[in-house]
Amino acid sequence: MATSEVEVAELTPAQQIVELEKKYVLQNYGRYPLALKRGKGCWLYDYDGKKYLDLISGIGVNALGHAHPHITRVIREQAGQLIHCSNLYFHEYQGKLAEKLAKHSGLQRTFFCNSGAEAMEGAIKMMRSHGNAAGGGKIEIVALENSFHGRSTGALAITGQPKYRHDFEPLMPGARFVGANDIAALEAAVSDKTAGIVLEGIQGEGGIYPMYAEFLRKARELADRHNALLVFDAIQCGVGRTGHWFSHQMIAPDVQPDIMVTAKPLSCGLPLGVVMCNEKTSGTIRPGMHGTTFGGGALACRVALEFIELMENGLLEQVGRVGEYFRTGLRDLQKKHTFIKDVRGAGLMIGVELDRPGKNYVMKGIEEGLLFNATHDTVLRFLPPYITTEKEVDRALRVLGKLFRTVTV
Numbered sequence: 340m341a342t343s344e345v346e347v348a349e350l351t352p353a354q355q356i357v358e359l360e361k362k363y364v365l366q367n368y369g370r371y372p373l374a375l376k377r378g379k380g381c382w383l384y385d386y387d388g389k390k391y392l393d394l395i396s397g398i399g400v401n402a403l404g405h406a407h408p409h410i411t412r413v414i415r416e417q418a419g420q421l422i423h424c425s426n427l428y429f430h431e432y433q434g435k436l437a438e439k440l441a442k443h444s445g446l447q448r449t450f451f452c453n454s455g456a457e458a459m460e461g462a463i464k465m466m467r468s469h470g471n472a473a474g475g476g477k478i479e480i481v482a483l484e485n486s487f488h489g490r491s492t493g494a495l496a497i498t499g500q501p502k503y504r505h506d507f508e509p510l511m512p513g514a515r516f517v518g519a520n521d522i523a524a525l526e527a528a529v530s531d532k533t534a535g536i537v538l539e540g541i542q543g544e545g546g547i548y549p550m551y552a553e554f555l556r557k558a559r560e561l562a563d564r565h566n567a568l569l570v571f572d573a574i575q576c577g578v579g580r581t582g583h584w585f586s587h588q589m590i591a592p593d594v595q596p597d598i599m600v601t602a603k604p605l606s607c608g609l610p611l612g613v614v615m616c617n618e619k620t621s622g623t624i625r626p627g628m629h630g631t632t633f634g635g636g637a638l639a640c641r642v643a644l645e646f647i648e649l650m651e652n653g654l655l656e657q658v659g660r661v662g663e664y665f666r667t668g669l670r671d672l673q674k675k676h677t678f679i680k681d682v683r684g685a686g687l688m689i690g691v692e693l694d695r696p697g698k699n700y701v702m703k704g705i706e707e708g709l710l711f712n713a714t715h716d717t718v719l720r721f722l723p724p725y726i727t728t729e730k731e732v733d734r735a736l737r738v739l740g741k742l743f744r745t746v747t748v
């Protein structure tokens with residue numbers, strides 16, 4: 340054996356995983372020092388068998404936790420029948436899933452793709468097609484400061500955080516940014532040149548900031564006044580995450596977007612994104628104008644259907660109830676620690692804003708068997724699986740209490 344092979348053989352399995360990645364994988368992620376082997380329910384296990392309570396669920400993806408019996412059963416069954424057949428042909432599950440999405444979103448038509456960014460690209464093409472059909476240089480997209488819409492170049496162009504954009508500029512022209520909930524700025528930015536207005540009902544990556552009802556209403560009114568499309572990015576805050584099917588239904592149920600995109604939890608860990616739109620907007624994409632090879636495969640759609648059926652049978656209510664319980668516990672901790680500035684969010688989308696960086700709390704959390712992350716430097720972000728129970732929240736609160744007492748910054 341060559342020396343380097345001997346050295347590698349002496350490493351633990353987790354260390355070997357890290358070393359191999361360092362050598363061959365593009366170094367675009369700043370990963371935490373943890374390699375995970377398997378999961379069951381809300382728990383994850385590393386290569387030494389140590390267990391971790393998962394309060395981040397793959398950044399809002401593993402809605403039913405890990406190895407959920409319904410999901411493993413339908414994956415097994417469907418993998419033995421048909422995983423993918425491309426969009427050249429029909430299969431049973433796209434139509435059924437689109438029907439469910441229409442029922443819960445009020446948006447009649449769905450385009451299937453593979454990720455959040457890809458869904459946002461679809462929405463951008465719809466806005467552009469709408470604006471071009473109207474003519475008169477209607478190419479502007481009004482988006483919000485502090486937003487996050489994905490890493491593809493179109494989605495980046497409307498992401499209101501310069502740190503993500505600046506290495507790739509110039510990006511798609513026509514993006515304008517206004518402050519979240521700033522009605523006057525929105526009114527000033529939207530004009531007849533606006534093809535669309537894009538916003539997250541609750542900004543996720545930006546630090547768990549909900550929009551106000553009046554802001555959503557104004558966005559709808561301005562979109563109507565200027566013949567622009569209203570687009571909601573429900574990639575992180577959608578499909579039950581807030582204890583409601585979609586966050587705007589909780590914030591301002593009277594407001595309906597023209598387009599809504601979602602992805603993350605939809606297929607419980609399998610890549611699936613969607614662009615949903617109303618009948619009027621569906622005319623912006625005619626045959627041949629858009630498509631994707633993998634989008635809406637039979638396996639991913641069938642898993643999503645299974646998930647939606649579980650949500651319809653009580654899980655959605657559980658998200659609301661357990662989320663409220665979690666926030667109440669966090670507010671109790673806030674009373675004991677003045678460095679906790681705010682506890683906010685809805686359902687199981689929760690942000691705890693500190694007056695200091697959150698990284699040390701995240702690192703110490705890993706040591707103590709608790710997984711969450713920090714966004715925007717100072718906001719601890721919790722996106723636990725929808726199956727999380729009060730008992731697991733009690734455990735999380737005990738560990739967080741310890742972290743808040745002991746971690747030094």
Ligand SMILES: Cc1ncc(COP(=O)(O)O)c(C=O)c1O
Binds near residue numbers: 456572602
């Ligand atoms: C609100 C929002 N939009 C878009 C995206 C991009 O999704 P993806 O990473 O699946 O491309 C994310 C991802 O975090 C998101 O939170």
